[in-house]
């Protein structure tokens with residue numbers, strides 16, 4: 001762009017003087033930017049490769065909001081196992097292979113187990129008290145310990161009857177009825193997790209406790225959304241008084257914080273009081289931890305327990321429905337897989353009883369099918385971000401402290417060199433090998449010290465639902481007015497969590513016997 005240049009030294013009119021001053025300011029700004037770029041240059045040269053970075057803003061405008069895992073996977077094909085992005089000065093490192101993820105997030109987990117520091121969601125709205133975004137440290141270790149006391153592989157069996165009962169109620173609710181699929185899944189998943197964390201029985205689809213918990217989670221989703229809150233880009237804003245015009249975030253954060261705190265306290269108090277006089281379902285997470293403490297629970301322990309219970313509740317509510325919907329979608333698109341799975345259940349379990357979680361070891365095809373659901377449409381295609389707590393060097397690359405580390409789960413599970421024809425749903429690809437299946441779950445459930453603590457529990461829930469559905473129903477496409485089958489497209493909203501949309505189907509009972517087995521199995525647990 002051409003601009004008129006006032007001649008220096010000319011006794012100018014005020015206008016041209018201010019014009020010159022402006023020009024000087026612009027030049028100074030450009031020079032300082034250049035100096036910034038140059039000083040960062042030598043460091044940046046040793047950072048991992050990545051797409052072209054614009055001065056100052058970096059890749060901020062290229063990091064896509066829509067299906068970001070697909071863009072990241074395109075970059076993975078260009079730049080390899082590890083690449084670097086810069087969003088307004090925030091270092092972001094994306095990992096695209098399981099090998100690199102193991103090396104950094106597992107082997108070096110003492111410095112790779114942080115979470116990004118979120119001003120809006122954490123400092124202001126208070127979500128940094130819950131395990132999900134709790135920084136790495138003593139409180140983190142304490143909360144993880146409390147979960148593993150009750151949800152580890154050795155203690156998880158005590159919840160199997162709840163999971164089976166909810167699976168049966170779910171199937172009974174959707175059988176011969178094509179409309180309220182998501183509502184049914186939600187209600188039953190919520191029932192399971194509320195019983196397990198608090199011993200609380202969900203009374204209806206409009207249960208107040210569940211609705212409040214869902215609100216708390218929705219608010220979290222809004223609060224942590226990158227690029228939404230100016231205060232996350234300019235942290236100093238948080239010290240500005242809330243009455244200043246334009247600073248409505250203070251008010252929003254305050255309301256969210258209040259709801260978060262009252263919800264977590266109310267649920268915990270409910271559990272504690274009702275577990276004491278025998279009116280809550282036992283065992284539940286809160287009661288078990290208090291019982292382990294043998295009446296000597298400190299205030300600090302109770303505080304940690306209160307927050308960790310809420311984290312388990314939200315973890316359990318969240319990932320649920322998307323995995324189940326992905327399973328149904330797979331069965332509609334791959335009817336042969338469905339038949340083969342049903343044949344295995346018929347052969348192993350028979351038709352005299354309903355399947356149980358304890359049948360799992362003798363159902364290798366069902367295990368493969370579930371692993372394939374996690375691989376085909378992973379609920380978290382970009383996992384959960386970790387934060388690097390110290391400077392590090394990997395393979396000659398400099399990775400600065402404070403970097404956000406994103407495991408590109410989608411690419412790891414869709415790399416055609418590892419999973420040929422990655423978009424095809426094919427349980428046979430594991431050859432029945434549990435070692436191969438574990439490679440998938442080791443990616444889909446996260447890494448290192450932050451890996452999903454609800455894994456064994458989730459496995460029980462998913463397994464009992466899949467097995468019960470297949471044993472008792474055929475999952476059929478709905479038909480239109482002309483008798484044409486409508487198979488839902490594989491599509492999902494653009495959010496960080498991958499959850500299929502508009503999945504409609506019919507659950508047709510495979511026999512009267514199956515249906516009556518379901519009816520007679522409803523117990524008083526739920």
Ligand code: HEM
Nearest residue numbers: 131132311312315316319384445446447450451452454458
């Ligand atoms: C299909 C089901 C599930 C999937 C795919 C899943 C996946 C994940 C992933 C990818 C992470 C992040 C790991 C990382 O940072 O590297 C995570 C964290 C977490 N999950 Fe799950 N999860 C599932 C079910 C559950 C259930 C049922 C619970 C509760 C019982 C749960 C509780 C949590 C919690 C509390 C965290 C945060 C851990 C931390 O930050 O230290 N999840 N999950």
Ligand SMILES: *[C@@H]1O[C@H](CO)[C@@H](O)[C@H](O)[C@H]1NC(C)=O
Nearest residue numbers: 270273274275276277278279
């Ligand atoms: C148990 O405790 C709760 C809360 O304190 C109370 O509302 C409930 O009535 C009690 N139930 C019995 C049977 O004592």
Ligand SMILES: CC(=O)N[C@H]1CO[C@H](CO)[C@@H](O)[C@@H]1O
Nearest residue numbers: 215216218219222255256259
């Ligand atoms: C989506 C959303 O904003 N949900 C809730 C967040 O928290 C407030 C309470 O402070 C609720 O009123 C919102 O509905």
Ligand SMILES: CC(=O)N[C@H]1CO[C@H](CO)[C@@H](O)[C@@H]1O
Nearest residue numbers: 186317318319321322497499
């Ligand atoms: C209660 C519930 O259904 N929670 C969530 C389940 O998972 C999907 C996507 O993973 C969320 O959109 C729901 O809010």
